[in-house]
Amino acid sequence: MTAEEHIQAASKFLLQSPPGEINDVLNDVRVLIGDDESLETGVLPALRQYNLEQLTVAEVPGAGHGSIVSIRARTTEEEDRFIDPRSKTSFIFDHLSLVRVAPTSEPFRSALEASTLQYLSSHYNDGTASVFATPDNEKCFIIQIVANKYNPVNFWSGRWRSEYVVDLEARTITGQILVNVHYYEQGNVQLETRHQSSITLPTSIAASAPSASTKKVLALIADQEGAYQESLGDTYHEMGEKTFKGLRRALPLTRQKLDWDKVLGYKLGAELSSSKGVFGGSGGSA
Known part of the structure; x- marks a missing residue:
């Protein structure tokens, strides 16, 4: 068998792993293949599929509870980031080591x-x-x-x-x-x-x-x-x-508000006086 065929066979074994025995199966196929680097790279898609389908539980550090790793919980496929609704946080999950990976920036x-x-x-x-x-x-x-x-x-x-x-x-x-x-x-x-x-x-x-x-x-x-x-x-x-x-209206020198009713009376009186001067008044002679 070629190296690629070994990886395909190992992937099938992993997908058929009984509950809680994925690590045991992985260790067994590791011995058979004898190349950890190629094994880890080759079987990673199978491990990802297994964990998502089996609803693997990841412990959330500091939260005191576990969170389900599933397709529904995955936010970004590229980096395998999952959300934990209970703690309202997200985490990166390593499908190979089955641990939550804390960002280095945290x-x-x-x-x-x-x-x-x-x-x-x-x-x-x-x-x-x-x-x-x-x-x-x-x-x-x-x-x-x-x-x-x-x-x-x-x-x-x-x-x-x-x-x-x-x-x-x-x-x-x-x-x-x-x-x-x-x-x-x-x-x-x-x-x-x-x-x-x-x-x-x-x-x-x-x-x-x-x-x-x-x-x-x-x-x-x-x-x-x-x-x-x-x-x-x-x-x-x-x-x-x-x-x-x-922006305010300036008050008169008396510092009192204007009485607009009186102003209207003053204006009317001024108009009457003006009219009287134009049309004639008392004291004049022809």
């Missing part, structure tokens, strides 16, 4: 999430944050922060949104801040603003030192958001003192 992502939540509790009264690892780049992470404040009793509402892309390979943080404020007491004023930012990461920040590095990342973000918040405060103050005052 330690840094977890540390970045911890630093982000600490920053959130220190600077936001009521906010929510999430940190994501990008699937196509293990050295790129996304931080999203949102804080809402609704106060209908006092006729105002507001929302702060910010997003930062932390790229360890490019050594940059690119972000944007979006603020929307609505004030509607006896009127309707809405302010919407957007701020773009770009930060260069120092060389001391590295994926190999997640705890210390992520704290520095959030310190840089805190400086950006703090400076922008101060600029917004200055803008609001200037708008209140200059812009909005310029």
